[in-house]
Amino acid sequence: MRHNKWWLLVLALVLGLVLTACSGASDSTEDDNAGENESAEEKVLRISSPSDIPTMDPILAEDNVSIQYTDTVYEGLYRLAPEGEIVSGIAKKDETEVSEDGLTYTFHLREDAKWENGDPVTAQDFVYGWQRAINPDNKSFYANYLMSGKIKNAAEIYAGDLEPSELGVSAPDDYTFVVELEKPVPYFESYAAFPTFLPMNKEFIEEQGDDFALKPENMLSNGPFKMTEWNAEAGWKLEKNETYWDAENVALDGINVKVIKEPDTALSNYEVGELDRVTLYGSQVNDNQTSPEYNSLAETSVFWMKFNQESKTASKYMQNENFRKALAKAFNKQAYIDVVYGNDSTPVNYFVPKGFVKHPETEEDFQQGSDVLAYDVEAAQELWATAKQELGFEEVTLTFLSGDSDVAKSISEFMKGELESNLEGLTIEPNNVPWSQQLEIMRNKEYELAVSGWGPDYKDAISFVDLWVTGGENNDIAYSNKEYDALVNAAKGELATKPVERFEAMQEAEKIALEDAAIAPIMQRKTSVLAKDYVKGMDSLNPFGNDYSFKYVDIVK
Structure with missing residues (x-):
C-alpha cells in the first residue's frame, strides 16, 4: 500500500506519507562523521528518511518505508x-x-x-x-x-x-x-x-x-543487504550480505540512513557533503532547479484527502455527499503543490494514476479525464450551503490528521487556510502525529479528515479501485456503494480472463467513486531530488512496489 502497494504508495510520505507500496523514499546518513569514517574504497550510499521504519516484519509492512527496507533485507520469489x-x-x-x-x-x-x-x-x-x-x-x-x-x-x-x-x-x-x-x-x-x-x-x-x-540481531537476511544498526528516530545502517546468492552483482558495500524530519536540515546535510542524495520540498525545488544535480522523478503515487464516514465525532457530516463534495472542491490543488512541494507534481481529479496502465486493446491510458471534483470555490460554496440545510448546522469543527514532519505540518496549515477561507462556518484543527501513529489512527478509523496517498503494490488498476470496496481491509474511509462493489468484484472475479471488459469495469468503478466524492483527489506526485553524479541507479522510481531497487544502485567516483 503503494498500497497497499497502497502502495495501500506507503511512501513514508513526508507529506503525510503514502501507504504501499507504496510509496516518499529515504535520504540520509549514519552520523555527523559518517564521511570521515568511510574508506575511499567503500561504496556506502548516504541517504535520509523523514521517518523511522514502522516495522521490519514483512507481514506487518504497509507503508513505503517498511516495504522499501524489508525488500532490501529479504528476497522473495x-x-x-x-x-x-x-x-x-x-x-x-x-x-x-x-x-x-x-x-x-x-x-x-x-x-x-x-x-x-x-x-x-x-x-x-x-x-x-x-x-x-x-x-x-x-x-x-x-x-x-x-x-x-x-x-x-x-x-x-x-x-x-x-x-x-x-x-x-x-x-x-x-x-x-x-x-x-x-x-x-x-x-x-x-x-x-x-x-x-x-x-x-x-x-x-x-x-x-x-x-x-x-532489532538487527533479531532479523535473518536472505537478500542483498543485512541490517546492522537501527536506532529509533535516529537512523539505520545496512551492509552488503555476502551470503546472498547474487552478492557479486551487488555494487554497494552499505547504505546509511539518517532520520531527518526537517527538509532544510536534510538539504544542509547534503550541501556540506554528508548526504549523497536528498529529496526537495517547497521553495527548495525552485531554488535548486537549475542545478546539474537536480532531477524530477515521475511517480504512480496519488494523494487525496480522506473523509471518515465512520468517525465517532463527525460521521453525520461525512456521510453527506454534498458536505464531502464541498470539501473536495474548496481547496486549490495547484497551490497545494506549489506551497508544499514547489515542484511539477500534477493536480488531479482522479485516483488511478496516469501513465500506469493502458487499455488492453486500444492502449489508451486508464485516465480519460474527469472534472467532477475539480477545484471550484463557487460550486463548493453552493454545495456547502446545501449541506448546511440538509444537516442543520451553521458552524462545524473538524480535526485534520497528518504527520509530524515539517512538510506534513505545512499540509495541515495549507488545508486549514483554504477550507476555512472558502467554507463559511468551518474550523479545522490540525492533529500532527508521528507517521506510525497516523497509520494506526487511520486503520482504527479514529479520525475525521486526513491526507494520505497510495502507491500501487502491483501493476494493475485494481490496486487502486479495490481500496474502497465495502468492508475492505484498506477502506478506512467506510465508503460503500453497491454498484461500485459489483464492478470491482467482477474485475476480481468473472472478468479476470476478459481483459477488455475488466479494464472498462474498473474505469466505470472509479467514475462512480468520484461522483460520490468518496475521497478528494489532490495530486499525482513527482519527487524532486538533488543527487551527486556518482550515484547510479536511482534516477527513476519503480512504478509499483518498493520505490528503489538498492540491489542495482552503485557509487562510481
Whole structure:
C-alpha cells in the first residue's frame, strides 16, 4: 500500500506519507562523521528518511518505508529491477509453470540461495512465510487484503474458520513451491515480487519469539543487504550480505540512513557533503532547479484527502455527499503543490494514476479525464450551503490528521487556510502525529479528515479501485456503494480472463467513486531530488512496489 502497494504508495510520505507500496523514499546518513569514517574504497550510499521504519516484519509492512527496507533485507520469489521490471529472485522466473486455467503456479527455486546464517532458502520457507502472513493471530491486514479471495482458503483462514496449514501453498520438494489460486489473478506475477510474500526461516523466528524484527540481531537476511544498526528516530545502517546468492552483482558495500524530519536540515546535510542524495520540498525545488544535480522523478503515487464516514465525532457530516463534495472542491490543488512541494507534481481529479496502465486493446491510458471534483470555490460554496440545510448546522469543527514532519505540518496549515477561507462556518484543527501513529489512527478509523496517498503494490488498476470496496481491509474511509462493489468484484472475479471488459469495469468503478466524492483527489506526485553524479541507479522510481531497487544502485567516483 503503494498500497497497499497502497502502495495501500506507503511512501513514508513526508507529506503525510503514502501507504504501499507504496510509496516518499529515504535520504540520509549514519552520523555527523559518517564521511570521515568511510574508506575511499567503500561504496556506502548516504541517504535520509523523514521517518523511522514502522516495522521490519514483512507481514506487518504497509507503508513505503517498511516495504522499501524489508525488500532490501529479504528476497522473495521475484524481485523488481529498475523501471519496475520483474526478474528472478529465489525463483527462476523463466522456469515458472502456470496451469492452463491460471489457477496453479509452480515455482522452481534456485539451490544456491542461503539465509544469512548459512541455512538454505527452501520451498518450506515460503510455505511457512505465507502461512504465517495469513495467520489471523499475527494481525497482518495486508496479507488478508492481498491473499483473501485469491489464494485458496486464505479468507477462511484469516476469518479463523480454517488452520493456516490449509492455505493453498505446498512444497513437493525443497526447491519446488506450488501456489493454488481460487480464481485467475492477472497480476499474480507482481505478487511474487511483493514483500508480504517473502519466505521466512521458521526455526529462527520461533527462537526470537516476540523479539523478531525488533532489532538487527533479531532479523535473518536472505537478500542483498543485512541490517546492522537501527536506532529509533535516529537512523539505520545496512551492509552488503555476502551470503546472498547474487552478492557479486551487488555494487554497494552499505547504505546509511539518517532520520531527518526537517527538509532544510536534510538539504544542509547534503550541501556540506554528508548526504549523497536528498529529496526537495517547497521553495527548495525552485531554488535548486537549475542545478546539474537536480532531477524530477515521475511517480504512480496519488494523494487525496480522506473523509471518515465512520468517525465517532463527525460521521453525520461525512456521510453527506454534498458536505464531502464541498470539501473536495474548496481547496486549490495547484497551490497545494506549489506551497508544499514547489515542484511539477500534477493536480488531479482522479485516483488511478496516469501513465500506469493502458487499455488492453486500444492502449489508451486508464485516465480519460474527469472534472467532477475539480477545484471550484463557487460550486463548493453552493454545495456547502446545501449541506448546511440538509444537516442543520451553521458552524462545524473538524480535526485534520497528518504527520509530524515539517512538510506534513505545512499540509495541515495549507488545508486549514483554504477550507476555512472558502467554507463559511468551518474550523479545522490540525492533529500532527508521528507517521506510525497516523497509520494506526487511520486503520482504527479514529479520525475525521486526513491526507494520505497510495502507491500501487502491483501493476494493475485494481490496486487502486479495490481500496474502497465495502468492508475492505484498506477502506478506512467506510465508503460503500453497491454498484461500485459489483464492478470491482467482477474485475476480481468473472472478468479476470476478459481483459477488455475488466479494464472498462474498473474505469466505470472509479467514475462512480468520484461522483460520490468518496475521497478528494489532490495530486499525482513527482519527487524532486538533488543527487551527486556518482550515484547510479536511482534516477527513476519503480512504478509499483518498493520505490528503489538498492540491489542495482552503485557509487562510481
